[in-house]
Amino acid sequence: MHKFICFGLFLILLLILSSTINFIHYSNVFAQESVSIAPGSADPNNVETFVPPQISLSSGSTISWTNDDSITHTVTAEGNPAIANGEAPFDSGLISPGYTWDNTFDSPGQFDYHCFIHPFMNGKVIIN
Numbered sequence: 001m002h003k004f005i006c007f008g009l010f011l012i013l014l015l016i017l018s019s020t021i022n023f024i025h026y027s028n029v030f031a032q033e034s035v036s037i038a039p040g041s042a043d044p045n046n047v048e049t050f051v052p053p054q055i056s057l058s059s060g061s062t063i064s065w066t067n068d069d070s071i072t073h074t075v076t077a078e079g080n081p082a083i084a085n086g087e088a089p090f091d092s093g094l095i096s097p098g099y100t101w102d103n104t105f106d107s108p109g110q111f112d113y114h115c116f117i118h119p120f121m122n123g124k125v126i127i128n
């Protein structure tokens, strides 16, 4: 009898563990990541513009860019590799200070991007 109870508890533990692993797995696949457009990004001497400058995610993931600077910026794709993967190059348009722009990446690829107003601001998205 005692053995059955032990085995039952073991099964329950296994169930809890596997559902936790599943949750971690799914949250990785459909990740939501944030990039900050750092204060002072318009200054060419500023080493930090898009923070983090490079981000690596699985397809289906969404990235949110938030303009933490005091002037307007854009998130504009360089274009070429995106077209090859059947995904339109992305362009946020103007992001006012304090505003956020989201983009979901459905196809794998490496996407270099910049700010249309300040071309020295560069970032990269890698979708696996």
Ligand SMILES: [Cu+2]
Binding pocket: 041, 042, 072, 073, 074, 115, 116, 117, 118, 121
């Ligand atoms: Cu800019």
